[in-house]
Ligand code: HEC
Ligand code: HEC
Ligand code: HEC
Ligand code: HEC
């Protein structure tokens with residue numbers, strides 16, 4: 370009798386463990402997410418794909434020399450002025466490494482943002498945005514910037530379910546933007562579904578969301594049109610704020626899901642890099658079957674190469690894609 374009870378209890382515990390794994394029932398999304406940039410928006414220093422490929426990085430400016438070296442499955446960040454030096458293991462890497470990767474280490478229990486970041490375009494280190502002009506009177510100042518309460522904000526956008534105790538003690542988190550960041554109520558749903566009662570904890574169908582509702586969801590982390598309109602930045606630096614740029618395009622229509630972020634991007638997977646992959650998205654509206662949107666007099670393919678120009682932000686060593694879709698004429702000013 371007792372043994373039966375134990376067995377049933379063990380089975381129930383096992384099912385819960387499987388149930389937590391969304392992938393047991395949603396294979397397609399889980400497989401895609403395993404390699405998506407969003408799910409790698411942070412990694413532990415020891416796990417970082419970028420750092421495993423770059424075992425010895427260095428950078429020098431004035432008196433200060435910086436290095437990141439692999440040692441016993443960790444990457445050690447060191448800064449020296451020749452006389453004194455400090456070093457710390459990199460605890461967290463921010464950014465999947467498409468645009469850049471920034472390093473977070475701890476000193477005296479506090480989180481710091483390292484002064485140098487990795488840029489794929491350089492295959493090496495350069496200043497982290499905002500650090501080039503900082504005062505550096507000693508190795509501590511040269512090494513990085515104390516994050517204080519800002520650390521919580523960094524982790525809340527780049528990871529899932531972060532739990533803090535006290536001002537700066539991180540108890541637990543799941544690295545990366547995981548299922549539950551976008552699918553609210555996912556844990557209860559998974560628990561119910563693994564008891565065979567999925568209908569009791571039905572999930573909202575995100576595919577049915579209007580473009581504006583979707584904007585609220587993504588806007589938790591990707592700045593909204595209103596954020597940028599009110600607070601800037603103005604000029605070329607706003608090229609990376611896709612909601613703002615897209616909404617300023619004549620293609621944009623809040624009532625039309627063919628121009629929602631998810632029309633062009635698979636939120637569960639990677640970023641498609643071939644320009645032709647986007648043609649069919651444009652042609653959802655710009656085709657002879659559609660009277661409202663016009664047809665290109667110039668070309669029938671590779672639409673984004675002419676109408677979504679790449680714009681370089683030198684501080685980030687990256688060409689961002691301008692989401693303000695338009696006809697670009699030679700000599701035009703950057704519209705903002
Ligand atoms: C034991 C299996 C199981 C597990 C585990 C599970 N789900 Fe589900 N999920 C289901 C079933 C069954 C449905 C209902 C499908 C339907 O209505 O067609 C569903 C529906 C959904 C839907 C709505 C899909 C739609 O088309 O209506 C979302 C979103 C979803 N699940 C997300 C998740 C996430 C995120 C997790 C992990 C936290 C998870 N699920 C874990 C079985 C599961
Ligand atoms: C919890 C915060 C968060 C939410 C919510 C979020 N994102 Fe992201 N997103 C990020 C972060 C962080 C990155 C940077 C990933 C990296 O390190 O390169 C990113 C990267 C991206 C990228 C580029 C890389 C890729 O994965 O293709 C796209 C496209 C994107 N997000 C679209 C969306 C859309 C669409 C939504 C809403 C459905 C959304 N995001 C919701 C945080 C978020
Ligand atoms: C409000 C949410 C939010 C906060 C807070 C936040 N990030 Fe991000 N971060 C994002 C999103 C979204 C992206 C992807 C942006 C894109 O590609 O357009 C991103 C991208 C990055 C990248 C990749 C390089 C790049 O510029 O695209 C790094 C590195 C990064 N963040 C580091 C940090 C650090 C360090 C902090 C805290 C000091 C932080 N982030 C705070 C949302 C956030
Ligand atoms: C960045 C936000 C984001 C993350 C993270 C995310 N999803 Fe989704 N998911 C969406 C959006 C938006 C849709 C609807 C549009 C689409 O299908 O592309 C969706 C659709 C789905 C659907 C189809 C049902 C529906 O709601 O339309 C399932 C099932 C699902 N997601 C499961 C998962 C699982 C499992 C994970 C984690 C491995 C996950 N999602 C991670 C945003 C996200």
Ligand code: HEC
Pocket residue numbers: 587591609611612615628629630631632633634640641642643647650651673677688689690691692
């Ligand atoms: C009409 C298609 C389209 C729509 C709609 C769209 N994007 Fe993009 N997006 C692209 C293309 C094309 C790229 C560049 C892909 C490449 O060359 O790597 C891109 C790149 C990105 C990147 C990577 C950074 C960069 O500049 O390369 C992010 C992040 C992103 N988009 C987020 C979004 C968000 C958030 C939305 C919704 C506001 C959105 N996108 C809507 C086509 C689109």
Ligand code: HEC
Pocket residue numbers: 619620621622625627628647650651652653654655661662663664672673676677694695696
């Ligand atoms: C939701 C439907 C829709 C989608 C998707 C869409 N457009 Fe448009 N687009 C429009 C409408 C409507 C206009 C305004 C009428 C016109 O000029 O055709 C427009 C205007 C334009 C213009 C002229 C605008 C100007 O200011 O010069 C260009 C160029 C253009 N679209 C290219 C594209 C490209 C390239 C894509 C894909 C990356 C795309 N569109 C995706 C609906 C759309």
Ligand code: HEC
Pocket residue numbers: 648651652655662663664665666667668669670671672673674675676696
């Ligand atoms: C080689 C560059 C190039 C490519 C590739 C290209 N276009 Fe164009 N497109 C242009 C130029 C230049 C104009 C402006 C023509 C003019 O104003 O006389 C234009 C105009 C347009 C217009 C406005 C038409 C009007 O009557 O106002 C639309 C819409 C458009 N393109 C959509 C697209 C779509 C969709 C694709 C992909 C199927 C595409 N373009 C591919 C260069 C290109």
